Every structure is written in C-alpha cells, then in structure tokens.
Amino acid sequence: MNNVSSRKHQLFKGVEVSCCVKYFLFGFNIIFWLLGAGFLGIGLWAWAEKGVLSNMASITDLGGFDPVWLFIVVGGVMFILGFAGCIGALRENTLLLKFFSVFLGLIFFLELTAGILAFVFKDWIKDQLNFFINNNVKAYRDDIDLQNLIDFTQEYWSCCGAHGSNDWNLNIYFNCTEFNPSRERCGVPFSCCVKDPAEDVLNTQCGYDVRLQGELDQQKYIYTKGCVGQFERWLQDNLIIVAGVFVGVALLQIFGICLAQNLVSDVKAVKANW
Structure with a gap:
C-alpha cells in the first residue's frame, strides 16, 4: 500500500509548472503592461489638453493624421x-494565456502580411505615402501635434513636401494664389529651411516668400527634395538596421507565444494529474 502511495506521489511530483517559464513570462509582460499604460496615459493626456475628451466629435475634425492616435492604439x-500575459502567467490562467498567444500570433500574422504586400505592391505603397503626406500638408496648421511631426520629418530627412517645396501650395496658408492674404503666402515652414550653423536662435520666418524665387535660388535657402524620395533613400541606406529591427521584433513575438503555450501545457498537465 505504501509503495502504491509512493509511486503516485512521485508521478504527481514529476509534472509541475516551470517556475522559470512562469516568472520569465510574468516579467516579460509586466514591462509591456507598464509601457502600454504609459503610452495610453500620454495619449489621453494629449487629447485632454486639446479638448478631445470633452468633445469626442472633434476626433473627425482633423483632415490629416493625429499623432496622438499612435500613442492610443x-x-x-x-x-x-x-x-x-502578466496576469495569465501569475495566476496560471490558461484562458488569459491562450488569449495572449492568439492575439500576439494575430499581430505577427498581420505584420508578416503587411511586409509581403508592401514588397509586392511597392508602387501602390509609394502612391499612398504620397497621398498621406499631401493630406497632412493640407492640415499642417490644424493640429499642433501634426505640425510638430511634419517639422520633425522635414528636418530629419532634409526634405520639403511630398515631392518638393511646391507641394506646400496645397496648404491654404502657404499657397501662391493671388487672393491668399496670409503672410506665409509662397513660403514654406521653417523646417524646410537649410540651417545656418552660425545661428543660435531658430528663425521661424526663414521660409517666407522663398518660393517667389527661381528653383536654383531656392536651393540656397530651403531643401527642395521631397520627403518620399528622401525616405526611400534613407530606407536603402539603413536596410540592414531596419530589417534587423523587424526580425528582432518578430523573434520576440514568437518567443512570447512559445512561452505562453509552454506554460499552458504545463498547467494542463498538472490539472490532469489532480
């Protein structure tokens, strides 16, 4: 009788939840949980500052892209x-762990699909990027976050507009039409300007009237290359780094799915021996 009891005890002890997998998955996910809470908090705070939370209808008012959406989503x-992942691992909850691995797998599948489609339909993606930038050029003055994003993009890639500085004709403040009363008429934002290293103070009026000059003269003062072309060139120059980041993210996702599935299997095996 004692031998039978001893064998059952040994069998039960042989099947247990791996503490290493459990707490590694917990630690892995608590970082993402806190980061997610931080991003979400920043996004909601930005919307509160702009009055979006008090008037949700204003979400659709912006003609361009609101960068706050990135933080929210x-x-x-x-x-x-x-x-x-965090609560599922800590509580050994198979339902939450399955949700985590399926959701993560779905994101991985969508990323993989998007990557393949972007490679196959490169010209279409380029047209959409051009359309996206031009839409945001039109809405440049409508939202401070969008304005800062466009300024950062143009400064970082030393570009102006989607295909060139004349794309700023799409904006009601910068277009060169005869009836435009704006002081910025026939100009460009300061982020298009070629920076003078000797200037300590940023000249936000450096783009005024610059497009009244010929193209060769414009090149002395502003970037005349479009952001679409500059982005393509940057992508080609940094292809290995960009590919490495995507592969690293993909491996992290696969690793997370494997850990969750491993923990689910351990929990089921323990329950089966109860």
Missing part, C-alpha cells in the same frame, strides 16, 4: 497584451 494594444 500602440499603448492600448500593449496594455491589453501585457495584462493578459
């Missing part, structure tokens, strides 16, 4: 995934 996804 990315933060929300990270928060949900981090919560499911």
Whole structure:
C-alpha cells in the first residue's frame, strides 16, 4: 500500500509548472503592461489638453493624421497584451494565456502580411505615402501635434513636401494664389529651411516668400527634395538596421507565444494529474 502511495506521489511530483517559464513570462509582460499604460496615459493626456475628451466629435475634425492616435492604439494594444500575459502567467490562467498567444500570433500574422504586400505592391505603397503626406500638408496648421511631426520629418530627412517645396501650395496658408492674404503666402515652414550653423536662435520666418524665387535660388535657402524620395533613400541606406529591427521584433513575438503555450501545457498537465 505504501509503495502504491509512493509511486503516485512521485508521478504527481514529476509534472509541475516551470517556475522559470512562469516568472520569465510574468516579467516579460509586466514591462509591456507598464509601457502600454504609459503610452495610453500620454495619449489621453494629449487629447485632454486639446479638448478631445470633452468633445469626442472633434476626433473627425482633423483632415490629416493625429499623432496622438499612435500613442492610443500602440499603448492600448500593449496594455491589453501585457495584462493578459502578466496576469495569465501569475495566476496560471490558461484562458488569459491562450488569449495572449492568439492575439500576439494575430499581430505577427498581420505584420508578416503587411511586409509581403508592401514588397509586392511597392508602387501602390509609394502612391499612398504620397497621398498621406499631401493630406497632412493640407492640415499642417490644424493640429499642433501634426505640425510638430511634419517639422520633425522635414528636418530629419532634409526634405520639403511630398515631392518638393511646391507641394506646400496645397496648404491654404502657404499657397501662391493671388487672393491668399496670409503672410506665409509662397513660403514654406521653417523646417524646410537649410540651417545656418552660425545661428543660435531658430528663425521661424526663414521660409517666407522663398518660393517667389527661381528653383536654383531656392536651393540656397530651403531643401527642395521631397520627403518620399528622401525616405526611400534613407530606407536603402539603413536596410540592414531596419530589417534587423523587424526580425528582432518578430523573434520576440514568437518567443512570447512559445512561452505562453509552454506554460499552458504545463498547467494542463498538472490539472490532469489532480
């Protein structure tokens, strides 16, 4: 009788949840949970500052892209995934762990699909990028966050507009029409200007009237290359780094899915021996 009891005890002891997998998955996800909460908090704070939370209808008022959406969407996804993985691992909850691995697998599949489609339909993606930038050029003065994003992009890639400085004709403040009363008429934002290293103070009026000059003269004062072309050139120059980042993210996602599935298997095996 004692031998039978001893064998059962040994069998039960042989099947247990791996503490290493459990707490590694917990630690892995609590970081993402906190980061997600941070991004979400920043996004909601930015919307509160702009009065969006008090008037949700204003979300659709902006003609261009609101960068706050990035913080809201990315933060929300990270928060949900981090919560499911963190609590699922800590409580050994197979339902949350399955949700975590399926959701993460779906994101991985969507990323893979987007990458393949971007490679196959390169020209279409280029047209969409051009359309996206031009739409945001039109809405440049409508939202401070969008304005800062465009300024950062033009400064970082030393570019102006989607295909060139004349794309700023799409904006009601910068267009060169005869009836435009704006002081910025036939100008460009300061982020298009070629920076003078000797200037300590940023000249925000450096782009005024610059497009009244010929193209060769413009090149002395502003960047005349479009951001679409500059982005393509940057992508080609940094292809290995960009590919490395995408592969690294993909491996992290696969690793997270494997850990979650491994923990689910351990929990099921322990329950089966109860």
